[in-house]
Amino acid sequence: MTTHSTHFDSPVGRLLALAANDAIIALHILGGKHPPVPAEPWLDSPRLPVFLQLRQELSEYFAGQRRRFELRLAPAGSDFQQAAWLALTRIPYGQTRSYGQQAAAIGRPAAVRAVAAANGRNPIAIVVPCHRVIAANGALTGYAGGLHNKAWLLRLEEGAA
Template sequence: MFYRYHESPIGRLFISGDASGLQQLLMDVERHSWRVGDDWKLAAKELDAVCQQLDEYFAGRRKRFELRLAPQGTHFQQSVWHALQSIPYGQTSYYSRLAEQLGNPKAVRAVGTANGANPISVIIPCHRVIGRDGSLTGYAGGLQRKAQLLALEGASFPEQALLSL
């Protein structure tokens, strides 16, 4: 496993992956600790494509990531993370809509929990999920970052959602 840190407009990011693909992209305030395994190696060029695509995204030149992803999670989490990737750049969705998309409309809370466990933030766009009323619901990186990412993408959400930040 390789890892590195990357500076971005939303703060320092922790990135890790191996030959199977990118496994983590975590922000500095996430509740998940940045765990570096004893056998992990500081990346030389191994994660350069990830950093390059992130820089392009933050500069407004990339709307879709083209990376091999290998997030670790349960089958249900994987299905939610896959569904998140279908939310287009600059658009938002709701937990209930994702649950319906997965064929289980009663799984709204489980979808929310899986969304919160997303280990590859930004690239798997969990920030694009908002409350049905347009509110900026929870985000592991903080609501300010969520608003920043949505604004970068030009997504519309009610102005009152920003008043609580």
């Protein structure tokens, strides 16, 4: 499997996108936690159709014109991580959930810490909106792309960015 890559700038900083088999497998805010490490060289492919679609959809999102992404996604993770990430995609634009609510949504109400860990390993920032998960007391906690970016994304979705 060939992994394709591209970089581009955004309001939350420089982004690195990875794709394989016409699906996005990673989107990272550079400078954040858990940057991807290539097992083999990535093929720089900025004109790959899935990257063109990603750029378009992110541009619309950052302009406040897109609330739902339509990209084909293929993040690699355990079954538990996949369930946690799928639950993230079901949090409506402009809304937040607590880690406990997310754990309950996947049928594992006692797995709050495991859900938080899975969110911390979410390989597809913004599109798989782990920024929409906050502490039960309303505090902003943990975001691999930086808490300032999490706050900015939430303000964007509230119409205040």
